[in-house]
Amino acid sequence: MSRVVFLLIPRVHLLDVAGPAQVFSTAADLGYEHVLSYVSEETPVATVQGLPLHAELAWPHLEPDDLVIVPGWRGPARMARADTLYRLREHHAAGGTVAGVCAGADALGRAGLLDGRRCTTHHASQDELARLYPRARVVRDVLYVEDERVVTSAGVASGIDVALHLLSTRHGPYAAGRVARAMVVYARRQGASPQISAMLRHRGHDDETVHRIQNLIDTRFTERLPLSMLADAAGCSERTVTRLFRHATGLTPLAYQTALRLERAEHLLGQGATTETAAREAGFGDARMLRRLRARM
Template sequence: MARVVFLLIPSIHLLDVAGPAQVFSTAADLGHTYKLVYVSAEQDVATVQGLPLRAQTQWPELDADDLIVVPGWRGPVRMPDAGTFARLRDHHATGGTLAGVCAGADALGRAGLLDGRRCTTHHTVQDELARLYPKAHVVRDALYVADERVVTSAGVASGIDVALHLLSVRHGPRAAGQVARTMVVHAHRDGAARQISMMFRHRSHVDETVHRVQDLIDTRFTERLPLSLLARTASCSERTVTRLFRDATGMTPLAYQTVLRLERAEHLITQGATTETAARDVGYEDARMLRRLRARTGARATR
């Protein structure tokens, strides 16, 4: 049975703990053998939201199949002692995986696990992370980044994405999808997705029919999605799905898909991809359409 050990630091954020914990707890309910363990320097751990948590003060014996998760907190706080950081380093050195949610990346940095690795954190403190750990490569505006069994994330809800990613790596995408559906998570987001993306900006409405259409577009935006397919997904006519989508989001389904493609292509280009490669990756047969879209939106010059 694999253990998921949560290192709880005072002034911790509840969702940074609860999101990943719910993922692995649900995975256990569905037949994957996980045991959740919560450790801290003291039994009672204060949370930012006011609900105290109870943890054990002794670490279990760990092996390479076990995970350590360090949820984020609101600082400045009293950090773990040097022995705890040594424990984090030792777990990685023996083949174990560690995940830092939001400010949890700071604890991994203090343990020396970010040096020479790609990492991320919440967009409001990315500059601070880069300043504290100049040997790390901070990836801007990513939901999560995995590099040699060290995973870091933007925090809050992205802790769920990290946990689903780890499940997918261990048990395959079907298992992660089962957990996501059980948790009523709309989609397992790619770690490279922007922290503040189109998927978030146009999800504040309450039209469940449009949400179903958006779910389809979000997960298959690189494909050709005829309006007839969207209409079948929405169980209504093509004219109705267009009207409902425009009323809820202010744009047509095609315009929404186009922005998702452009947003993803921009991310790929900022990470070093050529315009031609990015165009293919987001579903365009050649780069001419992508160049026109980027020029129209004032994007950076093409490579």
């Protein structure tokens, strides 16, 4: 039986705590035994969402097989005590794994655990992380990174992904799959997956006509979608569709559809599908097209 210890920083994000905690709690329910503990330098611990959390002030005894997770928080951290950072360093030096969710990477950086290691954080904070810890190797636009038992993730929902990854490394992919199904997680995402999907990456505009076209492409991206069909759905000419779409997203409708297909294919490949299967299920005519696009990337 191993212990999972959450170090809670004031103004912690609830989902950064609850997501990974749910993963290991569900795993325990399914017979993969874990004991969850919550520690902090003060209690109750304020959360960004307004719900205070109780945590213990005293740390439990840690073994090398135990896991320490630092969920993210908003604003400057008040975790300044040297003994807290020492505990993180000590656990890692003893062979333990330390993980930071979102801003939790900052705590690992303060503890000196990011020096010379690959790491990541929320896409809005990657530049700041690189500035604060120049000896760290910040990997941008990925969900999570593991380097010598130091694990960092993009934060918020990606805390679930990294927790499933950690569960998989300890108990195997079957265990992680059982937990994901029990939690109704639609798909297990790999660490190298981008933080923002192709759908969301091109939705930052306010053109309702283009949003309607995107809705159609999103739901039927594996099909052949002639420009005339998109024009009929938008109630305008084909030329206007192309002009509006490019102005709003920077892409043509076909390029947007191809991006969705490629993202789907990459996910399938990450799950073990062959190139031929991934190409077919993503809507490509054959595997050669998929290989050319991946090589171009």
